[in-house]
Amino acid sequence: MSTAGAGAAREGAAGAPPLTLRLGGRSFAPGEHAVMAVVNRTPDSFYDRGATFAFDAAVRAADAAVERGADIIDVGGVKAGYGAEVGEDEEIGRTAPFIAELRRRHPDVAISVDTWRARVGEECVRAGADLINDTWAGADPDLARVAAATGAGLVCSHTGGLGPRTDPHRAAYGDVMADVAATVARLAERAVGLGVRPEGILVDPTHDFGKNTYHSLELTRRLGELAATGWPVLVAVSNKDFIGESLDAPLTDRSAGTLAVLAVSAWEGARVFRVHDAAAARTALDTVAAVRASGS
Template sequence: MRDDRALVMAIVNRTPDSFYDRGATFGWDRAVAAAEQAVADGADIVDVGGVKAGPGPDVDVDEEVRRVVPFVAEIRARFPALAISVDTWRHEVGRLACAEGADLLNDTWAGADPKLADVAAEFGAGYVCTHTGGATPRTRPHRAAFDDVVADVLAEVTSSARALVRSGVPEEGILIDPTHDFGKNTWHSLELTRRFGELTGSGWPVLASLSNKDFIGEALDAPVGERGTGTLAVTAVCAWQGAAVFRAHNVAETRQLLDMVAVVGGRQAPARTVRGLA
């Protein structure tokens, strides 16, 4: 993990029905081009997903494997040093992806398949511990309620992280993610954003998965295509509070924002400083 700035995890959706791009990177050539562009724009990690997070047509294990695993192999061949993440909750997909070179398992559905953690231990892969309030994969929240959402998130993800270490997953590869929107309403996601420092204060590196999410859209009454500015605003808020990684659709803008936050915070030097010195 870098200590001069937060990392950027670029999103490449190999799905025909992504909420954000509506299938723009479902096709092989477009997906490869998107990964190449992400790397050129400064992505540190590429996160590959084969199933839309929300409700939609069923995608069985075999189809998810077809969408994800050969693509992981292709990206690994093109970028041997790139960190590759796979967004899946299924151990079958995780195992085959790790065999092709995936470094990180992004378990968006909070241990819905407990065998996925065994795969991470088997391959020495990293793992993202998420919080969904017990939601079933690919369902939307309904009247989610917490006495204290930040406390609930912290208790669950740190407990999961400790259990992963005991099971043999490398401690240095574990991230925690409060998982904005998943199993939560907009008030919960806003509270997590305001109090993000409590998450980073846990000692575990925190992944912020904020990009174009519904809580931003509801906060600004903005449809998916008009959430870019709001996304950058909450990215800055969480970066200032110490987030380690940001999962992002817009890599170049996110990378520049994170560089700026790092410079203001004194973790990076300005790229050049000539004003008032000559």
């Protein structure tokens, strides 16, 4: 199928045939579950509080994640929420050299960079990244052009109109899934129109970004509707606030809730899972796959 044809086939259409996801030398066919392990090169990450900010600590964490079943390593250089300002040069310094080392150590693993900035994305792809994980819904419109020019994959996400590093305030939707599906489809079709490879595109409902707990729970329950568009669905739910609020659980006690949401998401058709605990996620997803296979 041509690039234009692949885009047209998915424009707002439920029931579109699912694509095989291709990132670098890796391919993930429909029905396969890919574990994306988080490695934050930040001193103030909401979850690990800077545990992998140091270069050597980040390398050890990435090595361990690969050993425990990670298919993709997602590298971030800026905390998603409020915090100290991080300029482009600083973000590049935190991410690009580390990605280059990951590429050297793990040539067969897909590497992702979590950034909304075009220049950061470009430098990180040059260093060896296969995917640009834009969690801020195209805030920098040139980021998709970088993916197109370099051949990198691209995550198209939904934030309800929020700008980078801001929190929702009284978020409201007539139908949150309809809003998410329309937004990510529009961003995916724009990306294809710019020349991004269709088989490199993922869509992310982006739980908690521009959403309250009820919205994130509804998105999880209805993920099958997003999967039916044919675009591979990425979910990033690990230890997030909607899990904590649902269970009245502090940040350090959300592992079981995270695994439950991962299992539901996988059953509903999500294909890539961004997590802090690669080993536990791999086990949970393999169990879902075994249950599904038992009925075929």
